[in-house]
Amino acid sequence: MNETGPSSRIPTQPRTRIQRRNHKAILDAALDVFSARGFRGATVDQIALASGLSKPNLLYYFPSKEAIHQQLLSELLDIWLDPLRALDPEGDPISEILAYVRRKLEMSRQMPRESRLFANEVLQGGTHLSDTLSKVLKPLVDEKADVIRRWSDEGRIAAVHPHHLIFSIWSLTQHYADFDVQVRTVLGNAEPDPFPEAEKYLVTLFTRLLTP
Amino acid sequence: MNETGPSSRIPTQPRTRIQRRNHKAILDAALDVFSARGFRGATVDQIALASGLSKPNLLYYFPSKEAIHQQLLSELLDIWLDPLRALDPEGDPISEILAYVRRKLEMSRQMPRESRLFANEVLQGGTHLSDTLSKVLKPLVDEKADVIRRWSDEGRIAAVHPHHLIFSIWSLTQHYADFDVQVRTVLGNAEPDPFPEAEKYLVTLFTRLLTP
DNA sequence: TGAATGTTTGACCAAATGGTCAGGAACACG
DNA sequence: CGTGTTCCTGACCATTTGGTCAAACATTCA
Numbered sequence: 344m345n346e347t348g349p350s351s352r353i354p355t356q357p358r359t360r361i362q363r364r365n366h367k368a369i370l371d372a373a374l375d376v377f378s379a380r381g382f383r384g385a386t387v388d389q390i391a392l393a394s395g396l397s398k399p400n401l402l403y404y405f406p407s408k409e410a411i412h413q414q415l416l417s418e419l420l421d422i423w424l425d426p427l428r429a430l431d432p433e434g435d436p437i438s439e440i441l442a443y444v445r446r447k448l449e450m451s452r453q454m455p456r457e458s459r460l461f462a463n464e465v466l467q468g469g470t471h472l473s474d475t476l477s478k479v480l481k482p483l484v485d486e487k488a489d490v491i492r493r494w495s496d497e498g499r500i501a502a503v504h505p506h507h508l509i510f511s512i513w514s515l516t517q518h519y520a521d522f523d524v525q526v527r528t529v530l531g532n533a534e535p536d537p538f539p540e541a542e543k544y545l546v547t548l549f550t551r552l553l554t555p
Numbered sequence: 556m557n558e559t560g561p562s563s564r565i566p567t568q569p570r571t572r573i574q575r576r577n578h579k580a581i582l583d584a585a586l587d588v589f590s591a592r593g594f595r596g597a598t599v600d601q602i603a604l605a606s607g608l609s610k611p612n613l614l615y616y617f618p619s620k621e622a623i624h625q626q627l628l629s630e631l632l633d634i635w636l637d638p639l640r641a642l643d644p645e646g647d648p649i650s651e652i653l654a655y656v657r658r659k660l661e662m663s664r665q666m667p668r669e670s671r672l673f674a675n676e677v678l679q680g681g682t683h684l685s686d687t688l689s690k691v692l693k694p695l696v697d698e699k700a701d702v703i704r705r706w707s708d709e710g711r712i713a714a715v716h717p718h719h720l721i722f723s724i725w726s727l728t729q730h731y732a733d734f735d736v737q738v739r740t741v742l743g744n745a746e747p748d749p750f751p752e753a754e755k756y757l758v759t760l761f762t763r764l765l766t767p
Numbered sequence: 768t769g770a771a772t773g774t775t776t777g778a779c780c781a782a783a784t785g786g787t788c789a790g791g792a793a794c795a796c797g
Numbered sequence: 798c799g800t801g802t803t804c805c806t807g808a809c810c811a812t813t814t815g816g817t818c819a820a821a822c823a824t825t826c827a
Binding site for chain 3: 571573598599600610611614618619620
């Protein structure tokens with residue numbers, strides 16, 4: 344065991360300037376590599392190269408490949424759920440849901456690597472996530488599903504299964520990040536940026552679905 | 556190079572009974588392993604074990620891990636596109652699209668491994684697919700998109716962007732196979748089989764979206 | 768300036784992994 | 798039955814990969 348290096352010290356915060364810089368560089372490079380090739384497909388050498396560090400130096404900052412992956416995932420889930428957290432029970436139902444859709448789609452556009460990291464993980468059984476999934480994701484979804492059900496009961500939106508509504512928002516928006524290659528291949532050069540049309544389409548879809 | 560074995564002979568059809576049996580066993584085991592762990596995450600040993608063969612014996616039937624993967628993918632795409640091929644330009648527009656949705660959802664239920672294999676591949680840049688994607692998938696989608704546009708122009712369905720409509724059918728139905736873990740975690744034990752509700756929800760969604 | 772602390776690296780290792788090969792076992796068939 | 802072909806395996810190999818370590822190099826700050 345390598346007992347030197349900041350990685351052995353359970354640092355709440357990286358201390359020095361250099362540590363902060365390299366920490367960041369590693370996580371960014373790792374996001375590139377993990378999202379593009381999956382956990383097993385990524386090698387420590389690739390991450391080291393992409394972050395501009397040597398492999399031993401990288402392992403001075405993180406105890407293992409696994410640890411980097413783990414940290415990325417745990418940081419990710421919070422960011423990932425923020426758009427749903429922001430769904431306001433006191434707001435106008437349809438506007439709130441449409442705003443959620445827009446925020447999620449915007450995340451697919453701005454953070455495709457994060458989306459793919461998550462997709463890779465869930466796709467392969469979500470072993471590194473299953474705890475967080477049931478302890479963080481499920482309660483939040485249940486809470487927001489209740490809000491949607493209430494709106495539905497009050498006749499402010501059309502009747503829909505709240506959980507499946509949420510699934511559909513996830514799948515429709517994340518599709519543009521996760522299946523990017525396919526989307527762009529099918530659309531061809533005529534529509535180089537799929538997102539503007541995607542937004543129009545999704546707004547139409549959810550408006551027609553939800554308007555009572 | 557191992558020049559013995561049926562794999563070196565470009566066999567149009569496996570010859571003997573044993574070859575047919577083992578070929579099938581290998582492809583089935585490989586589908587299990589590749590879909591669950593991705594190409595790089597899968598090992599030849601795992602596939603060999605799952606198919607009940609020794610590693611050298613497996614490599615007697617296929618020249619390489621890559622070759623198994625390749626064959627699975629090329630067989631897959633045809634199956635995968637069948638539901639779309641069946642979309643009948645002469646049929647009733649809404650019934651046709653709903654039937655397509657149902658067929659795709661049924662495939663997610665019956666063939667989740669295939670769905671995940673495909674997702675894994677596209678997610679990681681689709682390098683093994685990009686040719687087929689542009690030469691087979693795109694033309695077919697363009698053709699069916701034209702049909703949908705015609706229906707739209709004739710006022711038989713509401714106005715929608717045809718390509719994005721197709722994307723939405725893909726993402727919504729495949730989500731239940733690809734993100735199975737997440738779906739089941741969120742729904743909990745109360746709804747052990749998500750598919751019946753999923754079908755209701757999707758039928759409602761597309762009916763409301765498309766009814767003029 | 769110099770000692771303590773933090774950072775970096777070349778060389779190295781053990782395990783895992785894709786693949787090979789020589790030869791033995793099982794089978795088909797005249 | 799025997800002989801040619803198909804099928805199967807233990808032993809082996811080269812490469813890749815995650816990770817280690819001692820020692821050199823920087824940086825900080827008293």
